[in-house]
Amino acid sequence: MKKTRTHFNILVINPGSTSTKLALYRNHSAVIFKTISYSSARLRKFPSIISQLPMRLEGVEKFLKAQGKISLDAIAARGGVLRPLAGGVYKVNDKMCGELSKALHGEHGSNLGALIAHKLSQSKSCPAYIADPVVVDEMKDVARISGMPGIERKSLFHALNQKSVARLALKRLGKEYEKCNVIVAHLGGGISVGAHKKGQVVDVNNALDGDGPFSPERTGGLPAGQLAALIYKEGLDEAALKRKLSGQGGVVAYCGTNNMATIEVKRKQGNKKSQLLTRALAYQVSQEIAKHGATLQGKVDRIVITGGLAKDKEIVSKIKRQVSFLASISVIPGEREMPALAENILAVLKKEKRAKVYL
Numbered sequence: 001m002k003k004t005r006t007h008f009n010i011l012v013i014n015p016g017s018t019s020t021k022l023a024l025y026r027n028h029s030a031v032i033f034k035t036i037s038y039s040s041a042r043l044r045k046f047p048s049i050i051s052q053l054p055m056r057l058e059g060v061e062k063f064l065k066a067q068g069k070i071s072l073d074a075i076a077a078r079g080g081v082l083r084p085l086a087g088g089v090y091k092v093n094d095k096m097c098g099e100l101s102k103a104l105h106g107e108h109g110s111n112l113g114a115l116i117a118h119k120l121s122q123s124k125s126c127p128a129y130i131a132d133p134v135v136v137d138e139m140k141d142v143a144r145i146s147g148m149p150g151i152e153r154k155s156l157f158h159a160l161n162q163k164s165v166a167r168l169a170l171k172r173l174g175k176e177y178e179k180c181n182v183i184v185a186h187l188g189g190g191i192s193v194g195a196h197k198k199g200q201v202v203d204v205n206n207a208l209d210g211d212g213p214f215s216p217e218r219t220g221g222l223p224a225g226q227l228a229a230l231i232y233k234e235g236l237d238e239a240a241l242k243r244k245l246s247g248q249g250g251v252v253a254y255c256g257t258n259n260m261a262t263i264e265v266k267r268k269q270g271n272k273k274s275q276l277l278t279r280a281l282a283y284q285v286s287q288e289i290a291k292h293g294a295t296l297q298g299k300v301d302r303i304v305i306t307g308g309l310a311k312d313k314e315i316v317s318k319i320k321r322q323v324s325f326l327a328s329i330s331v332i333p334g335e336r337e338m339p340a341l342a343e344n345i346l347a348v349l350k351k352e353k354r355a356k357v358y359l
Helices: 050-066 094-101 111-124 159-172 224-234 238-245 251-255 260-268 272-295 313-323 337-349
Strands: 009-015 019-026 029-037 074-078 089-091 128-131 145-148 181-187 191-197 200-204 302-307 329-333
Touching: 009 050, 009 111, 009 337, 019 050, 019 337, 029 050, 029 337, 050 111, 074 111, 074 337, 089 337, 094 111, 111 128, 128 337, 159 181, 159 191, 159 200, 159 302, 159 329, 159 337, 181 272, 191 272, 200 272, 251 260, 251 272, 260 272, 272 313, 302 313, 313 329
Parallel strands: 009 074, 074 128, 181 302, 302 329
Antiparallel strands: 009 019, 019 029, 089 128, 181 191, 191 200
């Protein structure tokens, strides 16, 4: 009689713009973590993100070598900018890697995840997967209408962390994600607020382009007429405008820094601008959360606040005061991308979940 496997070794790879986070999981438990950081000077030598692949791969291989002889059951990688997808786990395949290699849908550090995993899966003879990439798109049709033909609202957000914390918050209440309605606000360098209706994110702002509330480095939604006048006045081309909206907007545009810890210190020292921006950020996030009270027709089982800024007690308390009339609030600070990847792939290995095919 064939024995049922109970323990699985999973390598988790999470590449960002300036680092690669690595972890070795044995089932749900992380055995070892490591972050490989790359200086701006070193990264400037590469003409594109994809050209960093050999360097990034070498770093992961060295990490594995340092662990000695270890058998991997699967590799879990952060998903990159692919075509819009339903949420879930996807097996890394040649089509996926081909599109990421050419950056067909957009260029981002996360594109390297599946590419590194694919190469390692061949040498380690184990499958590679991604889960809930940033392009998860479960929006209902009415949410896509922008008001201008040719411009459609898009779903680009912190899908992996949003779904993970929603599941965690509901599990703590003895409830199932697929049977509940949740509003999740991820507060980080970019901010996304999603309406989760029985397991699907039916509406969410495009956090990559800076839609929705302003954030430490994104403008958020802007008054259209004044934006048009600014573009005309400053003669901005598409690239310059995108930088202004995402990367150079929000808090950094007002204060010269996107470091919210610095803003917090100044705020506590009585700096009026820092105090105002903190109130305004919480105000706009609260409005976005409240909007989704209408999206979910007032039937909200939980509101979850997550991301790096969820560690700021003043921001969280201001949001709570504004939106607690909708539902009770769970605060899960930071991001759970690493454990979320491991949990998703473990479910596939245990045959509790089926991996999808990227076509």
